Amino acid sequence: QKEVEQDPGPLSVPEGAIVSLNCTYSNSAFQYFMWYRQYSRKGPELLMYTYSSGNKEDGRFTAQVDKSSKYISLFIRDSQPSDSATYLCAMSLSGTYKYIFGTGTRLKVLA
Amino acid sequence: NAGVTQTPKFQVLKTGQSMTLQCAQDMNHNSMYWYRQDPGMGLRLIYYSASEGTTDKGEVPNGYNVSRLNKREFSLRLESAAPSQTSVYFCASSTQENTEAFFGQGTRLTVV
Numbered sequence: 001q002k003e004v005e006q007d008p009g010p011l012s013v014p015e016g017a018i019v020s021l022n023c024t025y026s027n028s029a030f031q032y033f034m035w036y037r038q039y040s041r042k043g044p045e046l047l048m049y050t051y052s053s054g055n056k057e058d059g060r061f062t063a064q065v066d067k068s069s070k071y072i073s074l075f076i077r078d079s080q081p082s083d084s085a086t087y088l089c090a091m092s093l094s095g096t097y098k099y100i101f102g103t104g105t106r107l108k109v110l111a
Numbered sequence: 112n113a114g115v116t117q118t119p120k121f122q123v124l125k126t127g128q129s130m131t132l133q134c135a136q137d138m139n140h141n142s143m144y145w146y147r148q149d150p151g152m153g154l155r156l157i158y159y160s161a162s163e164g165t166t167d168k169g170e171v172p173n174g175y176n177v178s179r180l181n182k183r184e185f186s187l188r189l190e191s192a193a194p195s196q197t198s199v200y201f202c203a204s205s206t207q208e209n210t211e212a213f214f215g216q217g218t219r220l221t222v223v
Binding site: 004008031032034036041042043044045046049088090092094095096097098099101102103104 | 115142144151152153154155156159161167169170201208209210211212213214215216217219
């Protein structure tokens with residue numbers, strides 16, 4: 001079993017929809033959680049960074065961490081065609097330099 | 112504001128050839144990383160440098176060496192390239208452990 005599981009998609013939604021992207025993980029000791037957006041043939045771009053449980057909002061993006069269920073989510077409101085990309089979740093243990101990445105979910109927002 | 116800069120962007124090598132991938136960051140970060148990205152495998156850590164003067168193995172270090180030249184620069188060397196090293200390589204940096212990592216644009220390497 002992988003430490004971090006992420007549905008590869010693709011996930012296709014119409015423009016303006018609310019998108020929900022998710023990751024599950026097996027190591028309950030993870031404390032730091034990140035979401036990255038990666039456009040084709042580009043490097044990952046940091047979207048959200050959260051510590052421990054709870055919600056964090058930044059513009060159209062909301063990150064949620066549910067440590068009891070070992071489940072993290074990224075919500076995108078009012079999705080745009082420019083949001084079409086692969087979304088990677090990542091997490092790490094306290095005091096380490098090793099970030100564990102999910103394999104990414106491909107999102108397509110249709111105009 | 113360049114962030115993390117990688118060179119070259121593309122490279123084709125023959126089996127057995129050697130090459131060095133260069134990475135530089137201008138964010139005054141202490142920690143730097145090398146990842147490889149393969150389809151269905153996600154990003155996997157090759158080596159990292161917690162701070163200037165230190166390097167440590169990651170998840171997939173075999174066949175690679177690294178040098179933390181100074182605080183800004185972290186290079187990855189393939190001494191004898193193999194087709195299994197065909198991948199996209201990303202350099203990243205962060206202020207310290209558990210902080211946000213920022214990535215370069217990648218080097219697309221093909222070994223034939």
